[in-house]
Amino acid sequence: MSQKNKNASAYWKENIKYLALLLVIWFAVSYGAGILFKDALNNFTLGGFKLGFWFAQQGSIYVFVVLIFVYVRIMNKLDKKYGYDEAD
Structure with missing residues (x-):
């Protein structure tokens, strides 16, 4: 193997590791906070809405958008690390 x-193999292995971690975070926020822990979170309010409802309706979307930016930043660093950046 050259x-x-x-x-390339190490790059994709690391990429999949980061992707899996970010998807687990998104799943925990969207499913966990919006469904599983909804009743406990509903004891708190955010902007006049119960926190569990807020996470189910908007919070998970905000977290997803933030995770997209985190993924871009991580991938830019990973590209530089393995020499796949656009600075060639």
Whole structure:
């Protein structure tokens, strides 16, 4: 296996690891906060709405958008680390 193939394999392994972690975070926020822990979170309010309802309706979407920006930042660092950045 050539060095280029080893780099590509390591790159995708690390990419999948980060992607899985971010998806777990999104799942925990959307399913956990919006459905599983809704009753406990509804004891608190945010903007006049119960917190469990807020997470189910808007919070998980906001977290998803933030995770997109986090993923872009992580991938830019990963691209530089493995020499796939656009600065060639």
